[in-house]
Amino acid sequence: MEQEFSVETLLQHLGEQEPFPYGSVTPPIVQASLFAARSLRERTARGGLNEAGYVYTRHSNPTVRLAEQKLAALEGTEDALCFGSGMAAIASAILSFATHGAHVICVQTVYPPTQMLLESWLPRYGVQASFVSGECPEEFEQALLPNTRIIYLESPSSLYFRLQDLCAVSALARERGILTMCDNSWATPLFQNPHALGVDIVLHSASKYLGGHSDLLAGVVAGRKEHIEQVAQTRELLGGILDPFGAWLLLRGLRTLPVRMERAHRSGLQVAEWLAAQPQIAKVNHPGLPSHPQHALARRQMRGFSSLFSFETHPIREEQAYTFAERLRLFRFGCSWGGYESLLLGWTQTPPDAHGKASWLFRIYIGLENPDDLIADLHGAIEALTPS
Numbered sequence: 125m126e127q128e129f130s131v132e133t134l135l136q137h138l139g140e141q142e143p144f145p146y147g148s149v150t151p152p153i154v155q156a157s158l159f160a161a162r163s164l165r166e167r168t169a170r171g172g173l174n175e176a177g178y179v180y181t182r183h184s185n186p187t188v189r190l191a192e193q194k195l196a197a198l199e200g201t202e203d204a205l206c207f208g209s210g211m212a213a214i215a216s217a218i219l220s221f222a223t224h225g226a227h228v229i230c231v232q233t234v235y236p237p238t239q240m241l242l243e244s245w246l247p248r249y250g251v252q253a254s255f256v257s258g259e260c261p262e263e264f265e266q267a268l269l270p271n272t273r274i275i276y277l278e279s280p281s282s283l284y285f286r287l288q289d290l291c292a293v294s295a296l297a298r299e300r301g302i303l304t305m306c307d308n309s310w311a312t313p314l315f316q317n318p319h320a321l322g323v324d325i326v327l328h329s330a331s332k333y334l335g336g337h338s339d340l341l342a343g344v345v346a347g348r349k350e351h352i353e354q355v356a357q358t359r360e361l362l363g364g365i366l367d368p369f370g371a372w373l374l375l376r377g378l379r380t381l382p383v384r385m386e387r388a389h390r391s392g393l394q395v396a397e398w399l400a401a402q403p404q405i406a407k408v409n410h411p412g413l414p415s416h417p418q419h420a421l422a423r424r425q426m427r428g429f430s431s432l433f434s435f436e437t438h439p440i441r442e443e444q445a446y447t448f449a450e451r452l453r454l455f456r457f458g459c460s461w462g463g464y465e466s467l468l469l470g471w472t473q474t475p476p477d478a479h480g481k482a483s484w485l486f487r488i489y490i491g492l493e494n495p496d497d498l499i500a501d502l503h504g505a506i507e508a509l510t511p512s
């Protein structure tokens with residue numbers, strides 16, 4: 125079925141050729157911890173699995189499996205696994221391949237808890253990490269050590285939305301037998317398929333766009349069967365599988381992913397272009413804008429752009445940043461993204477100067493509201509950011 129239909133059609137039909145019980149159009153939530161076999165003899169012959177191929181939900185579950193089939197088809201990988209959060213997926217993937225004595229090269233602007241895992245937590249188990257900006261493939265080459273086992277990518281990366289050349293980096297890793305992993309949460313499988321560009325393992329926080337409704341915590345690991353089997357063993361031992369209801373919410377979110385992403389692409393660019401034209405804004409970090417230093421690469425390796433980006437101010441007083449935020453009526457202030465609601469967060473980028481002024485970085489997420497309303501809201505508040 126994979127080759128026959130487009131992604132939008134596969135999302136609705138893959139794994140659903142047989143009607144669900146009672147003709148239900150939504151899949152059942154198989155809320156079971158245990159799957160028993162009818163015969164002890166058969167169970168033993170099947171290596172502990174029952175007649176349907178299940179044993180215990182920490183190992184696998186039919187509702188979770190349906191989500192995994194759809195995600196593998198979306199990412200164009202042989203298989204995929206769902207986890208209880210993006211961090212459970214990321215940690216399990218890294219732990220599956222980073223053995224004692226291994227070295228990992230990672231991108232500096234990676235999602236901060238991933239950086240913390242590599243920098244502060246894994247050294248306890250004899251795994252070391254180096255960090256590079258990732259903006260040119262040579263940096264990875266220069267950071268290589270004889271014991272480098274993993275190159276960890278996140279493109280575009282968190283906060284500054286910098287890219288890595290996925291083709292070039294995965295080619296240099298492949299030549300040396302190094303595994304590549306890429307967090308693809310920002311672009312989603314609709315706008316970027318790292319595996320098709322040579323990356324071995326694709327990771328997602330499905331708590332973002334894939335779930336899409338700010339009501340789910342989930343993660344995904346996708347890749348070749350041999351790698352997925354190894355990660356499945358880690359998942360079973362660490363117990364990080366997604367629960368059946370979470371998988372059902374993920375399946376529901378995936379149904380509307382193409383329409384939500386089309387909207388995210390358009391609305392994100394519209395607001396980014398408007399912000400880039402405002403005198404109060406020093407810089408907008410959005411890979412879809414021609415002003416982004418890696419715009420050409422972005423167009424080469426992505427088919428679209430999502431609606432999370434950041435903008436930087438000229439030096440301002442702290443009070444101005446808070447006044448700007450307080451004047452907004454349609455944005456909420458929170459750390460996740462990928463749902464229906466627009467969000468804003470802000471930080472100083474530099475220590476305050478002698479006049480108490482600093483440049484601020486705002487991360488903005490454009491939700492499903494009408495972008496004209498969001499621009500009007502920003503218009504009503506942006507005066508507060510005027511340098512004085």
Ligand SMILES: Cc1ncc(COP(=O)(O)O)c(C=O)c1O
Pocket residue numbers: 209210211212235278282307309310328329330331332341342343459460
């Ligand atoms: C890029 C990126 N990757 C991974 C994660 C972690 O995902 P989760 O919160 O589902 O554990 C996040 C969460 O914000 C993220 O932004």
